[in-house]
Amino acid sequence: MREGPDIARIAALIGDPARANILTALLSGKALTATELAAEAGVTAQTASTHLARLAEGGLIETRRQGRHKYVTLASEEVAAVLEALTGLAAGQGHLRTRTGPKDAELRRARVCYNHLAGDMGVRLFESMAARRLLEVRPDGVTLAPAGQDFVSAFGIDLAALRSHRTPLCLPCLDWSERRSHLAGSLGRAMLTRMQELGWLRRAEGRLIRVTARGETDFARAFPV
CATH class of the missing domain: 1.10.10.10 (Winged helix-like DNA-binding domain superfamily/Winged helix DNA-binding domain)
Structure with missing residues (x-):
């Protein structure tokens, strides 16, 4: 063995x-x-x-x-990341249990992955922050850059409180529908919570997240592609 x-x-x-x-x-x-x-x-x-x-x-x-x-x-978030990655592998191989439809398109756009934002909007958030050097993306993981600390604090998130948790601050999570990373970790959770507080997003049934009219505009402004 x-x-x-x-x-x-x-x-x-x-x-x-x-x-x-x-x-x-x-x-x-x-x-x-x-x-x-x-x-x-x-x-x-x-x-x-x-x-x-x-x-x-x-x-x-x-x-x-x-x-x-x-x-x-x-x-843990580690378990969630494994499940999300397996879901992507299954979808990529055509192993789907139901037909695609309107709800599937909505799930692909915005959904919850355990406690953070996933789908197209989650990937846009991650890639926008990376492109503006707010996140430092390396082969061994993701860290919040100094400029990112200022951005996150201005966004209304208490970084000191997040760092007091045992959960890592930033984790990349492979998105099953986009096949690119979205942001997990305590920061990913806090970003989703904050966007709900601002009225940009609201939880629907299951894992689905719906974007409000205000959220469409403000999200695009905060996280330009």
């Missing part, structure tokens, strides 16, 4: 269709109950419980109890 990370174990956990549906549902960033996830997976509550136990044991999800209910989330 070769030494090193056991990717086969992780692949087996993700590869089961019911567990894949559970994980995809959690990419919305919302904490969901076992009952809700059973419906997403199309299995009984008992079967869902077994799947959730295996995913938790494998470190892919976390559970927390609040009152009488137990809520499930993805374990």
